[in-house]
Amino acid sequence: MRDFSVGKSPLEENILEEIQNVAEDLKKMKGAEITNLMKMMIKASCNVIHSLIFGYRYKHDNESLKKIIKTMDNIFSGPGSLSASELFPVLNFIMKDNLKVRREGLSILKKYIEKHITEHRESFxxxxxRDFIDMYLVAEKEESERKSVMIPAALLTSIIDLFAAGTDTTATTFDWSFLWMIQYPDVQKRMVRLSDRRHLSYTEATLMEIQRLSNTCPRICPGESLARSELFLIFSNLLHRFEFSKVDPDDILSFEGITTVTTSLSPYRLKAELR
Known part of the structure; x- marks a missing residue:
């Protein structure tokens, strides 16, 4: 992942492109009530990961993107996780319908990834x-020349981990972050005021505290550093462009999370106005 870190063009350019798309969507709202912020952010998050891994992005209204997001939702929604059923076999019976949906979603995602891996091998x-898969194929070739063995399943597992951290977890953290911002506008103002590079540590510290309070980072995986970079760049850029606030000053916000694979929120409303 080092070659795709922030500061090197592929990742940062992908993120900045998604920021522009989200910003355009928010501009079109013209300060009107927004109830689907989570959907907007998950499209952006999914596209960042998709472009990084497969080398191209989708338009936000593309049906293939919607299908991927739906598949990810099936995998990561609902109580507990797939690994929990392995630790506690009784859960296989208690949550059998939910686990069936997840496994079906995981099967769809695996087929989608395997299709792209095959295409990459053929056109390598x-x-x-071009992307993460090509980087893996380079490493695979080098290991082969050294007569070492790379496990084929490792690439598939790494991509699934990247999707998990960079899509569902990141979008959920965005959802929590903007909820905290509209509840505490003074913090939001300070983040904007200190948005130059000398004071970005305040933004980083705020995001870390939001993640701690909201419990949106349930595990450590290869995509964690990518998710942090994506979260920081998109969040700080959008705060610099828009003022986020309650639709009605008397709106009462709920900070009671819904525990799934991450800790998600009940729907809430907000508005975004250009600064």
Whole structure:
């Protein structure tokens, strides 16, 4: 993942492109009530990961993107996790319907990923590295020349981990972050005031505290650092462009999370106005 870290063009350019798309969507609202912020953010998060892994992004109204997001929702929604059923076999019976939906979703995602891996192997050019899969194929070739063995399933597992951290977890953290911002506008104002590079540590610290309070980071995985970078860039950029606030100053916000694989929120409303 080092070659795709922030500061090197592929990741940062992908994130900035998604920021622009989300900003355009928010501008179109013209300060009107927003009830689907989570959906907007999950499209952006999913596209960042998709572009990083597969080398291209979807338009936000593309049906394939909607299908991927629906599949991810099936995998990561509902109580507990797939690994929990392995630790406590009784859960296989108690949550059998939910687990069935998840396993079906995981099967769909695996087929989608495997299709792209096959296409990448067929079109692979070591002189033209397009994305994460190509980087893996380079490493695979180098290991083969050293007579080492790379486990084929490792690539599939890594991609699923990246999708998990960079899509569902990141979008959920965005949802919590904007909820906290409209509840505490003074913090939001300070983050904007200190948005130059000398004071970005305040934004980072605020995001870390939101994640701690909201319990939106349930595990450590290869996509965690990517998710943090994505979260920081999108969140700080949007706060700099828009003022987020309650639709009605008397709105009462709920901070009671719904525990699934991450801790998600009940729907809430807000508005975004250009600064």
């Amino acid at each position: 050019d070591p002189e033209n590295i």
